[in-house]
Amino acid sequence: xxxxxxxxxxxxxxxxxxxxxxxxxxxxxxxxxxxxxxxxxxxxxxxxxxxxxxxxxxxxxxxxxxxxxxxxxxxxxxxxxxxxxxxxxxxxxx
Amino acid sequence: xxxxxxxxxxxxxxxxxxxxxxxxxxxxxxxxxxxxxxxxxxxxxxxxxxxxxxxxxxxxxxxxxxxxxxxxxxxxxxxxxxxxxxxxxxxxxxxxxxxxxxxxxxxxxxxxxxxxxxxxxxxxxxxxxxxxxxxxxxxxxxxxxxxxxxxxxxxxxxxxxxxxxxxxxxxxxxxxxxxxxxxxxxxxxxxxxxxxxxxxxxxxxxxxxxxxxxxxxxxxxxxxxxxxxxxxxxxxxxxxxxxxxxxxxxxxxxxxxxxxxxxxxxxxxxxxxxxxxxxxxxxxxxxxxxxxxxxxxxxxxxxxxxxxxxxxxxxxxxxxxxxxxxxxxxxxxxxxxxxxxxxxxxxxxxxxxxxxxxxxxxxxxxxxxxxxxxxxxxxxxxxxxxxxxxxxxxxxxxxxxxxxxxxxxxxxxxxxxxxxxxxxxxxxxxx
Numbered sequence: 097x098x099x100x101x102x103x104x105x106x107x108x109x110x111x112x113x114x115x116x117x118x119x120x121x122x123x124x125x126x127x128x129x130x131x132x133x134x135x136x137x138x139x140x141x142x143x144x145x146x147x148x149x150x151x152x153x154x155x156x157x158x159x160x161x162x163x164x165x166x167x168x169x170x171x172x173x174x175x176x177x178x179x180x181x182x183x184x185x186x187x188x189x190x
Numbered sequence: 191x192x193x194x195x196x197x198x199x200x201x202x203x204x205x206x207x208x209x210x211x212x213x214x215x216x217x218x219x220x221x222x223x224x225x226x227x228x229x230x231x232x233x234x235x236x237x238x239x240x241x242x243x244x245x246x247x248x249x250x251x252x253x254x255x256x257x258x259x260x261x262x263x264x265x266x267x268x269x270x271x272x273x274x275x276x277x278x279x280x281x282x283x284x285x286x287x288x289x290x291x292x293x294x295x296x297x298x299x300x301x302x303x304x305x306x307x308x309x310x311x312x313x314x315x316x317x318x319x320x321x322x323x324x325x326x327x328x329x330x331x332x333x334x335x336x337x338x339x340x341x342x343x344x345x346x347x348x349x350x351x352x353x354x355x356x357x358x359x360x361x362x363x364x365x366x367x368x369x370x371x372x373x374x375x376x377x378x379x380x381x382x383x384x385x386x387x388x389x390x391x392x393x394x395x396x397x398x399x400x401x402x403x404x405x406x407x408x409x410x411x412x413x414x415x416x417x418x419x420x421x422x423x424x425x426x427x428x429x430x431x432x433x434x435x436x437x438x439x440x441x442x443x444x445x446x447x448x449x450x451x452x453x454x455x456x457x458x459x460x461x462x463x464x465x466x467x468x469x470x471x472x473x474x475x476x477x478x479x480x481x482x483x484x485x486x487x488x489x490x491x492x493x494x495x496x497x498x499x500x501x502x503x504x505x506x507x508x509x510x511x512x513x514x515x516x517x518x519x520x521x522x523x524x525x526x527x528x529x530x531x532x533x534x535x536x537x538x539x540x541x542x543x544x545x546x547x548x549x550x551x552x553x554x555x556x557x558x559x560x561x562x563x564x565x566x567x568x569x570x571x572x573x574x575x576x577x578x579x580x581x582x583x584x585x586x587x588x589x590x591x592x593x594x595x596x597x598x599x600x601x602x603x604x605x606x607x608x609x610x611x612x613x614x615x616x617x618x619x620x621x
Contacts (some may be wrong), residue, residue, distance in 0.1 A: 120593055149405050150594055152379050156409050162381035 299323025
């Protein structure tokens with residue numbers, strides 16, 4: 097049961113974060129079009145470093161998560177929507 | 191320092207034949223070791239403005255003998271000659287350092303130190319020669335203007351790459367010429383920048399751009415006190431300058447320059463709109479811009495900016511020539527209008543631009559458009575505030591509210607991106 101609930105949370109948050117990304121970056125796609133495992137950076141969705149900075153700002157405001165590259169996890173966090181959402185779940189303060 | 195000199199000399203031994211070094215290192219210490227090794231051995235450094243494969247290949251074609259210095263693990267730039275700088279230094283650790291290893295090298299002022307590149311109109315990068323003497327002369331003058339010429343040893347942290355002319359001068363050369371400490375890393379996220387600053391001894395300086403400043407101030411991250419904030423690459427909104435000085439408890443100085451001329455003027459935007467020129471540099475107004483010459487400038491250069499000299503060494507910047515706006519006999523510039531837009535409380539970012547199909551009005555008057563990020567304002571309030579600041583003929587038509595402006599990596603706004611924003615808005619709302 098707990099697993100099912102957690103999965104629903106991840107799905108709901110994924111949809112929410114995808115919506116934030118599309119809105120913040122003014123992308124011409126619908127949030128549902130962002131594949132959970134598609135790379136966000138460079139190839140895939142094709143975001144550049146300024147976009148990533150923009151997402152980091154939105155995420156910090158909404159979830160109280162300050163993204164860090166110091167940890168060496170940066171490439172992984174933006175490896176996909178799923179990785180970003182997992183990172184937010186693990187570190188969110190609001 | 192002795193480690194640095196010995197690393198530079200070790201690297202010289204590892205460099206293959208050839209007179210050019212394409213320095214693509216992202217770590218600022220590695221970059222500077224590469225630069226020093228090239229200087230010591232009489233080689234010329236090529237500074238790529240990005241690591242886009244196409245550019246790297248163009249630079250390799252410009253100097254076929256160039257060896258590419260890299261410190262990235264997965265270097266996919268596919269150049270034929272790449273040297274992993276970390277490996278070269280690692281291998282050299284066993285080799286005994288010669289007795290002269292610690293000697294500070296003498297570099298001739300006329301030695302060609304580097305080529306920096308601008309994007310030419312043909313799409314091919316245009317090389318600009320940089321000799322050692324003028325480079326150092328320029329940053330020494332800068333150091334005295336910044337208050338970095340005294341006995342204090344500063345720690346400098348930069349959010350701009352060392353290959354960019356501004357980053358090259360204000361981080362690498364400023365540290366080399368003044369004996370300051372350079373932070374090797376280039377932190378990216380606001381939290382990283384704040385943490386990296388916190389770790390530095392004081393006095394400490396942050397070398398950054400309007401894009402990074404905006405993110406830093408907007409992130410809600412607690413910012414440590416610094417002793418100087420330097421900003422360049424794009425016009426800085428007045429309220430951003432004010433907030434940066436308050437949050438960092440520091441002076442903020444803005445640099446004016448170009449890849450061709452290097453840095454030539456400075457101001458403290460919270461105190462004055464007037465720029466102070468580097469000594470010996472002069473600006474002459476011409477029909478299509480302002481020509482800069484003298485001082486450390488090696489090649490007189492036409493800057494595409496409209497300036498107004500207010501004294502022999504001071505001027506006001508009125509915007510880019512291509513930014514000029516003439517509506518019903520009234521003149522302004524997009525840069526000036528954008529500046530006014532950004533000075534309105536509640537405006538987070540904004541820009542005026544020439545809309546592609548701006549002659550849509552019945553009178554045939556070409557209007558300027560603007561897009562703005564201002565979630566707390568509505569169109570009526572924003573226009574009211576604009577009306578107080580600019581002539582009514584310049585009020586934007588259309589005025590587009592957007593979530594963010596399509597800025598590129600250096601914070602600039604490509605016209606094509608603005609035009610496509612306008613086109614989208616047009617198709618979304620019935621005429």
